[in-house]
Amino acid sequence: MSIIATNLTHIxxxxxxxxxxxxxxxxxxxxxxxxxxxIGHTGSGKSTLIQHFNxxxxxxxxxxxxxxxxxxxxxxxxxxRQMVGLVFQYPEHQLFExxxxxxxxxxxxxxxxxREEIPERVEHALGAVGIDYETFKDRSPFELSGGQMRRxxxxxxxxxxxxxxxxxxxxxxxxxxxxxxxLGHLRRIQQERGITLIIVSHSMDEVAxxxxxxxxxxxxxxxxxxxxxxxxxxxxxLRQIGLDVPPLTQLMFALRxxxxxxxxxxxxxxxxxxxxxxxxxxGQASV
Amino acid sequence: MFNSVxxxxxxxxxxxxxxxxxxxxxxxxxxxxxxxxxxxxxWGYLIMTLFxxxxxxxxxxxxxxxxxxxxxxxxxxxxxxxxxxFFTKGGTVLFRWKKISIESAGVIxxxxxxxxxxxxxxxxxxxxxxxxxxxxxxxxxxxLSPLKPIGVxxxxxxxxxxxxxxxxxxxxxxxxKIMKAQMARGADFESGNLxxxxxxxxxxxxxxxxxxxxxxxxxxxxxxxxxxxxGKGRTRxxxxxxxSLDWLTLGGFxxxxxxxxxxxx
Numbered sequence: 001m002s003i004i005a006t007n008l009t010h011i012x013x014x015x016x017x018x019x020x021x022x023x024x025x026x027x028x029x030x031x032x033x034x035x036x037x038x039i040g041h042t043g044s045g046k047s048t049l050i051q052h053f054n055x056x057x058x059x060x061x062x063x064x065x066x067x068x069x070x071x072x073x074x075x076x077x078x079x080x081r082q083m084v085g086l087v088f089q090y091p092e093h094q095l096f097e098x099x100x101x102x103x104x105x106x107x108x109x110x111x112x113x114x115r116e117e118i119p120e121r122v123e124h125a126l127g128a129v130g131i132d133y134e135t136f137k138d139r140s141p142f143e144l145s146g147g148q149m150r151r152x153x154x155x156x157x158x159x160x161x162x163x164x165x166x167x168x169x170x171x172x173x174x175x176x177x178x179x180x181x182x183l184g185h186l187r188r189i190q191q192e193r194g195i196t197l198i199i200v201s202h203s204m205d206e207v208a209x210x211x212x213x214x215x216x217x218x219x220x221x222x223x224x225x226x227x228x229x230x231x232x233x234x235x236x237x238l239r240q241i242g243l244d245v246p247p248l249t250q251l252m253f254a255l256r257x258x259x260x261x262x263x264x265x266x267x268x269x270x271x272x273x274x275x276x277x278x279x280x281x282x283g284q285a286s287v
Numbered sequence: 288m289f290n291s292v293x294x295x296x297x298x299x300x301x302x303x304x305x306x307x308x309x310x311x312x313x314x315x316x317x318x319x320x321x322x323x324x325x326x327x328x329x330w331g332y333l334i335m336t337l338f339x340x341x342x343x344x345x346x347x348x349x350x351x352x353x354x355x356x357x358x359x360x361x362x363x364x365x366x367x368x369x370x371x372x373f374f375t376k377g378g379t380v381l382f383r384w385k386k387i388s389i390e391s392a393g394v395i396x397x398x399x400x401x402x403x404x405x406x407x408x409x410x411x412x413x414x415x416x417x418x419x420x421x422x423x424x425x426x427x428x429x430x431l432s433p434l435k436p437i438g439v440x441x442x443x444x445x446x447x448x449x450x451x452x453x454x455x456x457x458x459x460x461x462x463x464k465i466m467k468a469q470m471a472r473g474a475d476f477e478s479g480n481l482x483x484x485x486x487x488x489x490x491x492x493x494x495x496x497x498x499x500x501x502x503x504x505x506x507x508x509x510x511x512x513x514x515x516x517x518g519k520g521r522t523r524x525x526x527x528x529x530x531s532l533d534w535l536t537l538g539g540f541x542x543x544x545x546x547x548x549x550x551x552x
Contacts, residue, residue, distance in 0.1 A: 051467070081470070088467065088471070094472075096489065096494050096497075106469075106472055106473075110473030142497070160472070
């Protein structure tokens with residue numbers, strides 16, 4: 001079971017002056033339990049791609065299969081959307097209910113879940129994003145802080161217990177502390193539930209350390225994909241399509257450019273520290 | 288789903304009527320409407336129809352567009368026609384059945400009234416079709432500004448209209464985004480009876496209201512920060528100037544109409 005896109009093309013407003021090809025012959029496969037970083041700058045087609053995964057958009061040409069269901073007209077969208085949880089950019093803008101608990105339960109009610117099961121699911125979902133159920137359930141979502149609002153909104157999708165969780169720029173506009181908290185929660189949710197996690201971002205830095213695979217999109221096509229380390233080795237080409245590799249990788253590149261023997265596929269601070277330590281020992285030995 | 292909504296009905300072009308100063312255009316149409324009610328004969332209507340048709344054709348407005356503008360009025364037009372046919376009496380009797388009769392005066396006045404209504408709507412829509420919304424607000428401000436001394440907030444009204452127009456596309460975009468987010472949570476906007484559908488709009492409307500208020504707040508703050516202080520002493524980027532050709536058009540049209548009314552056509 002997985003997500004399979006075959007020759008997927010999507011054209012907005014076809015046959016009008018505003019026609020725009022957002023996806024151009026995209027083929028890809030995402031396995032169960034994978035953590036994917038979907039990277040590309042604005043207008044590269046990443047948001048269009050993910051909206052096909054839960055049936056908000058339908059392919060103009062080609063096909064998308066999610067867990068064996070082909071996304072096309074007339075399918076059971078409710079089931080698909082329960083299976084594939086999609087969290088949009090700035091999800092806190094979708095909050096509308098009087099209390100946090102009722103808002104998180106919105107999706108569950110729509111899914112027709114028995115009333116007595118709802119509170120438990122809500123509590124579980126809020127707990128997963130680090131919001132204490134007893135303290136927050138009766139508060140208005142509009143009196144929370146920005147980071148809390150965002151986590152409540154994500155809980156609203158998590159409560160449906162999707163097998164695939166897609167987040168569009170989940171950390172946009174958050175301060176570093178809330179950003180790290182949120183990414184930590186996501187990592188833990190993925191590990192505990194073994195779900196497929198797709199994080200859309202325009203920043204390599206953010207996703208590098210936590211994903212198995214990066215898919216780089218440019219102008220509606222897949223530009224490159226692979227393990228983060230592999231992708232970062234092509235830092236120069238990435239810069240040409242308007243993307244930057246993380247600062248640590250840039251540092252390694254700069255040192256390598258000066259003729260130093262350092263790996264080009266550094267992903268986090270620990271790896272960098274180890275590599276630099278090794279390099280300095282090596283360097284001292286040769287002096 | 289919101290792509291089909293066009294903002295206002297402005298149909299861009301570069302014709303004589305497009306280029307007329309917006310205030311003059313409002314003046315012309317006002318005179319036209321007044322004359323239409325003063326004139327009361329077949330020949331009078333024919334001349335007015337010719338005026339309207341000339342403007343439509345020289346402005347290169349598709350006739351289809353004009354007819355589509357009449358669509359919401361089909362019911363009123365039919366109602367007016369039938370009312371006159373059955374209830375205006377006079378002339379020869381064309382048809383009689385028990386107590387109901389159709390007489391020639393009724394048919395004639397029915398047709399004339401319907402014709403008048405069609406001309407009225409078509410011609411007033413020419414204003415919005417050939418003038419961009421921004422030019423129109425400027426014109427309204429210009430026309431209202433003599434009333435400022437008696438407390439009419441001309442500039443504020445125009446500013447409100449401009450801002451409202453500016454935010455229509457933004458709000459539509461926002462609505463679409465929220466709708467998609469709620470659909471991802473299983474919301475259903477399309478099925479159910481009227482009450483269920485109205486209820487299903489709550490998850491869309493509440494966030495939309497909240498974001499509108501937030502936007503309004505932000506905008507007010509941004510305007511303050513740039514020292515916006517209302518109308519007094521503000522200059523415009525685009526100055527609409529009334530040319531002698533504009534005055535000539537207005538004068539000529541007003542003169543023609545006066546003569547027609549005076550002749551009693």
